[in-house]
Amino acid sequence: MTSFSPDSKDLTIADVAKAAGVSVATVSRILNGKQDVAKATRVRVQKVIEELGYMPHAQAQRLRAGRTRNLALVFPIKGHGTSPYNPLQTAFIVGAAEAAGEKEYYFSLHTRPLTERSLLSLYQSVQVDGLVLMQIHTSDWRVDLLRQHSYPFVMIGHTSDNTDLSYIDLDFEAATMLAFEHLVQLGHSKIGFLTLSAQRRQQGFGPAVHAWAGYEKALATYPIISAYRAVDTITLEAYEATLSLLDELPDLTALVSSHDVTTVGILRALHARGRRVPETCSVVTLMPESIAELSIPSLTTIDFPSYNMGYQAIEMLIRMLEGQLTAPEQILIPPRLAIRESTAPVE
Amino acid sequence: MTSFSPDSKDLTIADVAKAAGVSVATVSRILNGKQDVAKATRVRVQKVIEELGYMPHAQAQRLRAGRTRNLALVFPIKGHGTSPYNPLQTAFIVGAAEAAGEKEYYFSLHTRPLTERSLLSLYQSVQVDGLVLMQIHTSDWRVDLLRQHSYPFVMIGHTSDNTDLSYIDLDFEAATMLAFEHLVQLGHSKIGFLTLSAQRRQQGFGPAVHAWAGYEKALATYPIISAYRAVDTITLEAYEATLSLLDELPDLTALVSSHDVTTVGILRALHARGRRVPETCSVVTLMPESIAELSIPSLTTIDFPSYNMGYQAIEMLIRMLEGQLTAPEQILIPPRLAIRESTAPVE
DNA sequence: TTGAAAGCGTTACCAT
DNA sequence: ATGGTAACGCTTTCAA
Numbered sequence: 001m002t003s004f005s006p007d008s009k010d011l012t013i014a015d016v017a018k019a020a021g022v023s024v025a026t027v028s029r030i031l032n033g034k035q036d037v038a039k040a041t042r043v044r045v046q047k048v049i050e051e052l053g054y055m056p057h058a059q060a061q062r063l064r065a066g067r068t069r070n071l072a073l074v075f076p077i078k079g080h081g082t083s084p085y086n087p088l089q090t091a092f093i094v095g096a097a098e099a100a101g102e103k104e105y106y107f108s109l110h111t112r113p114l115t116e117r118s119l120l121s122l123y124q125s126v127q128v129d130g131l132v133l134m135q136i137h138t139s140d141w142r143v144d145l146l147r148q149h150s151y152p153f154v155m156i157g158h159t160s161d162n163t164d165l166s167y168i169d170l171d172f173e174a175a176t177m178l179a180f181e182h183l184v185q186l187g188h189s190k191i192g193f194l195t196l197s198a199q200r201r202q203q204g205f206g207p208a209v210h211a212w213a214g215y216e217k218a219l220a221t222y223p224i225i226s227a228y229r230a231v232d233t234i235t236l237e238a239y240e241a242t243l244s245l246l247d248e249l250p251d252l253t254a255l256v257s258s259h260d261v262t263t264v265g266i267l268r269a270l271h272a273r274g275r276r277v278p279e280t281c282s283v284v285t286l287m288p289e290s291i292a293e294l295s296i297p298s299l300t301t302i303d304f305p306s307y308n309m310g311y312q313a314i315e316m317l318i319r320m321l322e323g324q325l326t327a328p329e330q331i332l333i334p335p336r337l338a339i340r341e342s343t344a345p346v347e
Numbered sequence: 348m349t350s351f352s353p354d355s356k357d358l359t360i361a362d363v364a365k366a367a368g369v370s371v372a373t374v375s376r377i378l379n380g381k382q383d384v385a386k387a388t389r390v391r392v393q394k395v396i397e398e399l400g401y402m403p404h405a406q407a408q409r410l411r412a413g414r415t416r417n418l419a420l421v422f423p424i425k426g427h428g429t430s431p432y433n434p435l436q437t438a439f440i441v442g443a444a445e446a447a448g449e450k451e452y453y454f455s456l457h458t459r460p461l462t463e464r465s466l467l468s469l470y471q472s473v474q475v476d477g478l479v480l481m482q483i484h485t486s487d488w489r490v491d492l493l494r495q496h497s498y499p500f501v502m503i504g505h506t507s508d509n510t511d512l513s514y515i516d517l518d519f520e521a522a523t524m525l526a527f528e529h530l531v532q533l534g535h536s537k538i539g540f541l542t543l544s545a546q547r548r549q550q551g552f553g554p555a556v557h558a559w560a561g562y563e564k565a566l567a568t569y570p571i572i573s574a575y576r577a578v579d580t581i582t583l584e585a586y587e588a589t590l591s592l593l594d595e596l597p598d599l600t601a602l603v604s605s606h607d608v609t610t611v612g613i614l615r616a617l618h619a620r621g622r623r624v625p626e627t628c629s630v631v632t633l634m635p636e637s638i639a640e641l642s643i644p645s646l647t648t649i650d651f652p653s654y655n656m657g658y659q660a661i662e663m664l665i666r667m668l669e670g671q672l673t674a675p676e677q678i679l680i681p682p683r684l685a686i687r688e689s690t691a692p693v694e
Numbered sequence: 695t696t697g698a699a700a701g702c703g704t705t706a707c708c709a710t
Numbered sequence: 711a712t713g714g715t716a717a718c719g720c721t722t723t724c725a726a
Binding site for chain 1: 409417424441444449454582615642
């Protein structure tokens with residue numbers, strides 16, 4: 001039991017200094033691990049700090065330092081034409097939060113729609129030291145704005161001109177190619193494709209653009225007959241699109257999907273048409289491992305390592321802020337095929 | 348094109364004052380929407396602010412105010428004996444972030460393990476105005492500590508003594524009861540139960556404790572034969588536990604699960620034993636709507652409204668901080684049955 | 695090795 | 711209605 005506790009919240013560095021019989025400057029030095037302090041003094045002051053339960057006022061430190069040790073992830077849940085909210089893609093958030101926490105940075109999450117002003121204010125009001133931007137479009141006003149101001153940020157995704165920008169992204173084009181390659185190797189030659197809506201592609205939304213490019217490349221590369229449907233990430237839409245695809249190409253033996261959660265719609269549609277996975281229809285989809293394993297049958301995927309992408313984006317941002325980045329860091333993750341139960345050789 | 352832009356980041360209220368020909372005090376008044384300012388002055392100064400692109404320094408404001416407008420969600424991803432990371436339960440985070448954003452609060456996410464010191468430092472270093480605590484145990488040192496210091500917080504979950512505390516929680520006991528009631532009404536009388544491990548229950552983890560209480564109550568209330576298995580949220584464990592349950596009670600016709608993601612393990616086990624859902628085995632589980640609909644067949648559930656719980660917890664916290672709470676607010680959400688495809692009358 | 699004091703950008707009190 | 715200024719708690723010169 002301490003004799004009395006004047007709620008340590010109100011303690012300042014001056015209280016510590018007085019109690020230890022030194023100046024505030026000395027206390028400050030000790031708090032910041034400077035070396036030019038006598039060992040005896042250091043020990044004594046640290047003891048006082050401990051006893052008093054003193055903790056420095058973060059806002060005051062930040063005001064002085066002009067930095068915040070706060071990083072934010074900009075994750076537009078709504079707007080940008082996205083579906084209401086994809087419960088399976090929040091792994092980005094957790095990965096980013098973990099990375100920040102491990103490096104002793106604070107981590108904020110911004111889900112609200114941004115305006116030019118609100119974006120700038122994050123930096124100009126000194127609320128964050130840097131940002132991780134998601135939902136990148138090939139032409140993206142947020143990127144242009146931040147670049148123009150030279151504010152530090154990292155993208156999950158990439159734009160058409162990434163000069164001097166750092167990013168981490170999945171190679172969606174190669175991912176789509178790889179999915180088709182896998183199926184072709186299994187002997188499939190009639191393969192359907194489900195991808196994001198044409199609208200999203202025209203808006204320049206990265207995954208939509210690049211997955212489509214991969215599809216065109218696959219068509220040009222492999223001797224396959226194919227048809228596609230482009231719908232947004234709504235299960236019901238995917239269901240109906242798949243039905244209509246099956247009507248157009250009744251003898252297809254495999255499907256590639258660049259969706260994640262809507263894959264359920266696809267599976268339901270196959271079921272409704274009496275197709276069994278993988279016996280009478282193989283399915284390859286792009287999604288995180290943790291989700292792929294939840295399906296029955298488990299899904300052969302091109303892995304979407306969203307947790308790691310969030311994690312690495314923050315690590316990259318920290319390197320940038322701490323001056324460890326001499327050149328921009330650009331990571332295009334090569335696709336990784338994870339063969340599970342949803343693909344089989346064509347019969 | 349502005350004549351020159353001295354990167355607005357370095358602008359201070361003094362620059363605005365000078366440019367507008369008024370004092371900093373006046374500018375400050377205008378920024379804070381005080382009423383005792385001549386309309387003409389206000390208009391003129393606001394124009395200057397706009398032109399200069401001035402934005403107040405958040406850290407300086409916070410230092411002055413002693414408050415941060417920052418709220419945090421404490422979401423221990425690891426530790427506390429939880430499984431590595433449940434990809435389906437991140438909806439709490441998104442709900443909380445959205446609620447904070449809508450009310451113009453900043454939102455931080457803390458996933459790292461807490462120590463007594465790190466928890467206190469959030470308040471004492473003035474990093475947050477208040478917290479939302481998750482993973483509550485019936486006896487919880489974090490709750491005791493914060494209560495003792497009278498620091499504002501809201502729980503998602505509740506402890507054994509919630510005097511003066513605000514929380515929102517699902518009524519897990521009633522939820523379990525309701526699941527059994529539904530099955531009994533369908534004519535089932537041999538019902539298996541899968542719940543969280545005994546260890547978690549002994550640790551006092553809320554959902555484990557209350558779901559178990561609900562099970563005991565169901566056994567006492569309904570004329571059923573039952574057996575249970577208690578395992579943690581690992582799919583493989585759930586799979587094996589279900590197999591062993593089916594061995595013990597081969598003629599059971601229904602299963603209740605208080606897991607979410609591990610339900611997949613259960614479904615796989617039923618499949619392995621040649622049971623079809625719902626024809627030869629009904630399944631009721633506790634999980635968020637968005638997930639239940641992804642399964643094939645879709646799952647009859649007791650809804651776990653995690654997004655809303657996160658959202659409401661933050662709203663509650665804001666009411667508390669803004670002094671709109673005269674008494675503690677305690678919400679025990681009554682369970683809601685959502686009948687989908689995984690339950691059917693017993694044959 | 696230590697201390698005194700200026701200053702970070704803001705708000706609020708006290709004058710006028 | 712407006713302005714001057716102290717203070718918020720800290721770090722970092724500059725001197726000793």
